[in-house]
Amino acid sequence: MKYYIIAGEASGDLHGSNLIRHLKLNDSEADVRCWGGELMQQQGAKLVKHYRDTAFMGFVEVIKNLGIIRKLFKFCHQDILDFQPDIIILIDYPGFNLRIAKWAFEHDVKVFYYISPQLWAWHSSRVKQVKKYVSKMFVILPFEKDFYQKYQYEVDYVGHPLLDITTNYKTNTNFLSQNGLNEKPIIALLPGSRKQEIYSMLPIMLEMIDQFKDYQFVVAGAPSQSAEFYQEIIKDKPVKIVFGKTYDLLDKSYAALVTSGTATLETALFKVPQVVCYKANALSYQIAKRLVSIKYISLVNLIADKLIVKELIQNELNTQNLSYELAQILDKTKRVNILSNYDQLIALLGNRGASEKTARLMINYLQGEDNELFI
16 A cells, blocks of 8 residues: 655654554555654655754744745645555644645545644534544544544554663663773763754753763764754763764753653653753743643653642743752752652553554554444
């Protein structure tokens, strides 16, 4: 079968790559064309657009780039028509993907959605679009199934794919020597993958270096960005950058400063105490604040439904607050409580095997189309 997969950021590339691997294991004739990144490409997909060219964060940034975004939609529509897939698989990235779902519906192309948009946080009215345009939704957070049931829409809860990735991870015993690191405890800096995020978060994170001299700081570089880009921000700060080795870094880290997103959950799964950071364009933040109806922004706290890790948002993300919160998670007593909460969080995430389960379900639904498995 022919699969057209659209992911718009680094986390989507990660989850998409594992999905592709299992699609190919279960469908020997799988032909995959995708929007994503190197990880999806490595699994044999034909990469037509890289997420570094499609990741626009915030309302203001989207407005500024409307011309580029319109061209992306036009290209995507034509590329799908040329490829003629059996199914379009959308991975998160709702601003773009929900519009693609509508277009696909109008052109009689079936759509699966893997990793639900966070409609439970804002824009719950968009559930109507999902019900109308999406044939099957595969969700990864335990409370999402109940959320959709409130709207009489049945979804498949498959568990969180990060459980497989972190469980199967094998320690790199040579990580320190390979990257010129010493024996000082490591504080990992995960400033995100988009340029806008990195510009906003990394400078504040770097200010911690002079205040915590007993630790070494290491930046997890996004594969989509160049070393030169990071160096412009870092300048002469004594900090290392490692690319494509985030899990090796987390495995060896004592604490972490993390931009809100999938990385907060990854950090928790590696049992690393963290401070969650988030700062956006001021206007974009004010718009979002009026639309979002959730208590927390990090996946860790959202899934646990309680404050496990401190979140420093917008104006709260400053040198003084970040220094204080970093000192807190370095305290041995505080760390015990965080790690205990991480264990409870992992238990909430359910069973492993999300990527394999999702691939099998997708193929079964496709093969059973005549039996009204589609809505």
